[in-house]
Amino acid sequence: MDTIADMLTRIRNAIMRSHKTVSIPYSKFKKEIILVLVKYGYLRRVQIIKNAEGRKELKVSLKYDENGDSAISGLKKISKGGQRIYSGAKSVHKAGGRRGMIILSTSQGVLSHFEAKKNNLGGEVICVVY
Numbered sequence: 467m468d469t470i471a472d473m474l475t476r477i478r479n480a481i482m483r484s485h486k487t488v489s490i491p492y493s494k495f496k497k498e499i500i501l502v503l504v505k506y507g508y509l510r511r512v513q514i515i516k517n518a519e520g521r522k523e524l525k526v527s528l529k530y531d532e533n534g535d536s537a538i539s540g541l542k543k544i545s546k547g548g549q550r551i552y553s554g555a556k557s558v559h560k561a562g563g564r565r566g567m568i569i570l571s572t573s574q575g576v577l578s579h580f581e582a583k584k585n586n587l588g589g590e591v592i593c594v595v596y
Contacts, residue, residue: 469493469544480528481536492522494500494518498576499592500526502569506578508537508595540566544591554588566596 469516474489480488490496492514503509510527517523529537545551558570558579568579582589 467548468543469514470499470544471525472482473499473537474510474541474543476530477526477538478541481538484530484534486528488526488528489517490524490526494526494577495571497524497591500524502576502578503538503595538595540596542595543593544568545593551591552588553591555586556585556588558582566594568596569593571588 467593469491473496476488476490477549490500500509500512505514510529510531513525515523515525522525523543531537548583553568553570558568569591570577570579570582570587571590572582572585572587574585574587576592577585577587
C-alpha cells in the first residue's frame with residue numbers, strides 16, 4: 467500500500483467534505499511533506515498526537531479562506547510505486563506541469579521545488595499541489 471497516496475487522498479477527501487482537521491497515521495516522511503505544505507500556506511498547522519490505541523497520528527488543520535474555499539484546489543501524486551519519477555536540478559520546475567508547487571525528496575530532505583532549485587538539487591518528485 468502506498469502510504470503517501472493514502473495521506474494525499476485523506477487530505478483531498480477532508481477538503482471535499484469541508485472538514486477543519488484530518489488525522490493521518492504518523493511517519494517522519496509524511497510529517498516532512500506536511501511541514502512543507504504548512505510552510506507555503508497550503509495547510510494551517512500540524513500536531514503529533516496519540517490516538518486511543520496509543521499510536522502516533524498527524525492531526526492536520528486544513529486552511530480555508532473567508533468564502534470557505536480551500537487553499538488547496540488540487541493535490542496529485544506524481545511518483546508512484548511502479549514508476550518513480552526523478553527530476554534533475556535544472557528541470558525541477560517542469561516536473562509538475564508548471565502549475566502549483568512541486569514537492570521533492572532530495573538528498574537534503576523533503577523540499578519544495580523553489581528550495582530545490584535555489585540549492586541546485588534534484589530528486590524524486592513526490593507530488594504537486596495547486
